Amino acid sequence: MKKVFFLIFTLFVIISCDKVKNPREANTSLVGVNYIEKDNSSVVNIKKVLLEDYTGHTCGNCPKAATKAEELKAQYKDTLIVIAVHVGSFAEPTPSYPADYRTTVGTDWDNFFGVSAAGLPKGMINRVGFPSTSHIYSYTQWASVVPTLIRTSPKVTLYLKTQYDTVNRVLNVQHKIKFLQNFSNDVYLNTLIIEDSIVGKQKDYSVYPDDVENYMFRYMLRSSLNGSWGNLVKSAPINVNDSITKNINGYYLSPNFKDKQVYVVTFLYDNVTKEVIQCEKVKIR
Secondary structure (H helix, E strand, O other): OHHHHHHHHHHHHHHHHOOOOOOEOOOOOOOOOOEEEEEOOOOOOOOOEEEEEEEOOOOOOHHHHHHHHHHHHHHHHHHEEEEEEEOOHHHOOOOOOOOOOOOHHHHHHHHHHOOHHHOOOEEEEOOOOOOOHHHOEEHHHHHHHHHHHHOOOOOEEEEEEEEEEOOOOEEEEEEEEEEOOOEOOOEEEEEEEEEOOEEEEEEOOOOOOOEEEEEEEOOEEEEEOOOOOOEEEEOOOEOOOOEEEEEEEEEEOOOOOOHHHEEEEEEEEEOOOOOEEEEEEEEOO
């Protein structure tokens, strides 16, 4: 009788795991013909810069910032990672603009860093300059700031691997981190879902009529796998060659997201200065 009960319990656990919708840290493997694995091994040793473009669909000047981000992305390729964060009053749904691209994580960042309060379009680059307002840049300044950060040596390597089940829409993410220098502050890891090439309505003052029905939204922040501020990776003091593996398993990808256009973006940051130390990006399928 005990053996029968144990078998039933085991089957219940296995079936339940297939339905999990919240991420957890565990050792979980996905198998089968619908299982896809991707990683960033070809670019893991390259210094990356994170550009956060704070925007909104009723912000008529925001497409200029998106165009500038796209120009910089074409110039710097894999060394520049862009996230479009929809926040503030310009991102609120209206009868004419009913879509809601806001996220909890984006709103939390905006409330903390004060980007939309400075007037959109604005952005941050590796979040350098915080806590003074010098961490907030106009899109006209991005081209002069990005190269100064890209032309530096990486302080850490961040290997990123994704495992995605295309049928059950379950995602596992593995991070392997190695520090290349000492750090005197705690380091955190934030892992995000980004969706590209979303078509929707956008106000654009550079064209007439300025209500663009089929605007292409690039690099849109959709959600976080580990909250708005991520998880502690390692407490200070941190020494050269310290390493750690961090897994986030069993994340259920919303059916509202087109998984063929979904990327995982993850970044390490100094918990005191909030500066981004390294970031990486992998398309899940």
